[in-house]
Every structure is written in C-alpha cells, then in structure tokens.
Amino acid sequence: LNTNLERLNGHLARFRETGILNRIAGRDVPGEHGVFQSVSPVDRSAICDVARGGASDVDAAARAAAQAFADWRDLPATERRQILNRIAEGIEARAEEIALCECWDTGQAHKFMSKAALRGAENFRYFADQVVQARDGKHLRSPTLMNVTTRVPIGPVGVITPWNTPFMLSTWKIAPALAAGCTVVHKPAEASPLTARLLVEIAEQAGLPPGVLNTVNGFGEDAGKALCEHPVIKAIAFVGESRTGSLITRQGADTLKRNHLELGGKNPVIVFDDADLDRALDAVIFMIYSINGERCTSSSRLLVQDTIKDRFEARLIERVNRIKVGHPLDPATEIGPLVSEEHFRKVTGYFEIAKADGATIAAGGETVGEDGYFVRPTLFTDATTRMRIAQEEIFGPVLTSIPFGTEEEALRIANDTPYGLTGYVWTNDLTRALRFSDRLEAGMIWVNSENVRHLPTPFGGVKASGIGRDGGDWSFEFYMEQKHIGFAT
Ligand code: NAD
Secondary structure (H helix, E strand, C coil): CHHHHHHHHHHHHHHHHHCECEEECCEEECCCCCEEEEECCCCCCEEEEEECCCHHHHHHHHHHHHHHHHHHHHCCHHHHHHHHHHHHHHHHHCHHHHHHHHHHHHCCCHHHHHHHHHHHHHHHHHHHHCHHHHCCCEEEECCCEEEEEEEEECCCEEEECCCCCHHHHHHHHHHHHHHHCCCEEEECCCCCCHHHHHHHHHHHHCCCCCCCEEECCCCHHHHHHHHHHCCCCCEEEEECCHHHHHHHHHHCCCCCCEEEEECCCCCEEEECCCCCHHHHHHHHHHHHHHHHHCCCCCCCEEEEECCCHHHHHHHHHHHHCCCCECCCCCCCCCECCCCCHHHHHHHHHHHHHHHHHCCEEEECCCEECCCCCEECCEEEECCCCCCHHHHCCCCCCEEEEEEECCHHHHHHHHCCCCEECEEEEECCCHHHHHHHHHHCCCCEEEECCCCCCCCCCCECCEECCEECCECHHHHHHHHEEEEEEEEEC
C-alpha cells in the first residue's frame, strides 16, 4: 500500500501544480467557467483543480476537430494503424500510472484496475488492425449497373463517458472512432477527469495530429449539453445512465444527431438447480462484487431455483462476509469506496428501502469508517421482483436474491425490469439454455460463464439499456456512412 501511495503522489504532483486543463487542438486551454475541484472518494481530500468547460470551449474543440478531419480522414490506413498501435504502446508504458490515478479518482480497487488500463491498450490494438477493413466497400452487380458501396467516416464526433472504469470505456469509444477516420471531442465524467487527460497526452505523444482528439472537461448539463447541440458534431457516442440517454437524444434533435447509447442495467444471473454450483457461485460473486459493483454489466439480480436456494444463499453469505473492503491501493482490497458522496447516499439509501419493502439484509447493509465512501458488500434476500431493490439500478456492491420455481417463472422475473443489457444463465441442460437465452430480453447473454468480452462481438443493450452496438464492424457502422455509387454498364 505504501509503495503504491508513494508512486501515486509522484504522479499527482504535476496535476496539483497545474490542475487539469482542457486540451484543444494540441494546446492547454482553461475552462470558460473557471475550475471545479476533483475529490478523492478514499478520504474526501482534494486532488486538483479541473477546467470547468462550457459552450465556448466545446465550440473551440468542435472547430478544431472539424479542421483536423480532412487530413485525418485521408491519411493512409497504414499510417493511421501505426499511430493507433503507438497509442497502445504508450498506454502499456504508463499502465501503472493510469491504474493508480484511476483508483484514487474513482475508488475502484487496484486489483481490478491494473487490468483495466491494459484493456484500453487492447482496444487500440484491436481497432488498429481493423483500420484497413473499415474502408472496405462492396461491389453489387445488377443487369445495367455496377453498384459500388463505399464507407466514409461520418465526421467529427462527440464522446461522453461515465466515471466507472473511465479509462477503459473512453478507449472503447475513441479507438474505433479514430480507426474509422473520425476526429473526436471527448467530454469525460466530472467525477473522474484524471485518466482522460493521460489518454490525450499519450495519443499526442504517439503522433496523433493536434485537433484529432480534443478533451473538454466540465459538467454534463453544460459542456455535455453543448456538445450534443453543436452543429459540427455529427454523432454522439454516449455511455451513462438511461435518463441521461433520453436527454442526449432530446438535445441532439435539432441538429439531427446520430446517437449511440450504452445505458444502465439490472442484469439477472439465473442459477438452475442442475448447474455447476461451485462455478456459478464464483461467477455470481465476481459479477457483482468486483469493480465495486459499479459496472453496467454487473449481475445485480440473482434468480435462484427454490430447490437449491437455502444452500446457495448460505454459501453466498459466507463468501460475501469474507470480501475485503479497504484502501483501493492496497493490493489485497477487493472493494474500495464508492465514487462520490452523492452516489454513496444513493447506494446506502437502498438499505432502508430494502427493509421497508420487507426484504432481509443477509449480509452487509452497513457503511465502513468515517472518512471515505465505503460500504460493506451487501446481499438482500427474501426479495420479490416488484420491490425497488429488484427494479432499480443501484450500481454498487449490492445483490438482490429472488427465488423461482419453474423455468417459466424465472424467465418472467428475468424480463420484468425496464432494462435489458446482459443476462447470465447457469444450467447443464443445453436445450433449456438455448430456449431460455432466446427468450431473455437482453443484448448480451453468457451461458455458464461470467462476462468475458471478445472484441469482435457486438456489445450493447435493449429496452432502457441502450440503442446501438459496439465491437468489431458494429463500431464502424456507427462512426461511418454508407455511400452508394451506381455506374451504368
Ligand atoms: P451519467 O449519465 O450521470 O453521466 C455520464 C456522462 O454524461 C458524464 O460525462 C456526464 O457529465 C454526462 N452528462 C450528464 N448529463 C448530460 C447532459 N444533459 N448532456 C450531455 N452529457 C451529460 O452516468 P454516470 O453516473 O457517470 O455513470 C453510471 C451509469 O453509466 C450507470 O447507469 C451505468 O449502468 C452506465 N454505464 C453503462 C455502460 C454500458 O455499456 N451500457 C457502461 C458503463 C456505464
């Protein structure tokens, strides 16, 4: 812990001195509305000042992105691939710095964040390899025409990201946008600005021309809104809450913005009594109690068959009570503090809601310490599907367990929320697994597995969990336009 703290302080010294400025056209620019303070959730101490950008900063960044667009679009694919690969190398070289800063900024445990930085590098490498393919078109002959379909980058785009695993998620949007030939204005979450700054620095050092990636810090209702409304910005790639997704859509209406929305979830993990229960137990724990439960794909509802419920829950309680809550930079810590005071209040508010609704707090349900925003990993049992703890996205290390009798009942409960991001099915009956997955309302389903990302596959949700897909060629569908040319023959 002490070594990590020492290293972190070394990395933070420069931010303390200069604060975090906006980065526009390769230059540091102060925010239109002065600064706001970034605070660590570990002990509520100030980290540094952050530029508080507004509409005029967004305008400058959008113009910079528009100016840089034609050259970036026309750069030979091999050169673009080289730059993206160099960004990946830059991320790998500074992975430790990224991980430490991210832990301090967001409260997420180093044990998990050290890998998240490398996932960011992987995102760049993967899309670097796709650069050539992004340009591929099709030749579709008809009797009188040779039909050629080409793909062109849509133009400058806005990327708006949340505070949970902010570095990895930013790369997941920015890498394909750059690979497609788009230029970017990035508005990172106000609660976690540190690693967005590191990313733009790494990109520029890797040779990304000025103006191709611009960062404007600030609040959603101000800088974020201005980005959605800006006429030069052709599309918004957004990751965040479902209700913010609605605002993004509304704000972009006048300029006919193309939006990609990756939103909230209340994902079910369904455990049938014929499953490998040891593996299911490990996965249930991993998918809600790692990364503080602050992840969109977390399985926050456990649907467990009544024949095994008591046994499974007893083992779960025993394991949950052993999870280590602590300083996020302690390598042994599994759960760090929640990201902010506001979020801490939200999550802890569900302890009372659960009791009032008649559920049982079988583990946790308490805060830890006085300084930061720490909560114990929590398990609610005796819940029913209509309770708020079974319907609303809590976004913390909090699991709601609901029993079911038949497959039909499990399906009805699984589909009984406004969300539809992921689902996890545990059974050794292959026919049931297929039948169930087919009828489960979710964009992504894993059978007998926790969430394992494979970058070429589509990522995204249905219902209130989002519109659009990322991953492989799906990313290019969003960042590019199809163009048809018919030649008379
Ligand atoms: P949020 O919606 O509050 O904020 C996300 C971003 O949107 C921030 O940068 C914020 O400043 C900005 N924003 C807020 N209001 C805006 C507005 N009016 N116009 C433009 N931008 C605005 O979300 P959060 O609390 O930072 O993140 C947590 C949420 O993100 C959870 O709901 C989680 O499920 C979701 N999430 C989804 C995915 C996914 O892939 N589906 C991934 C990660 C997180």
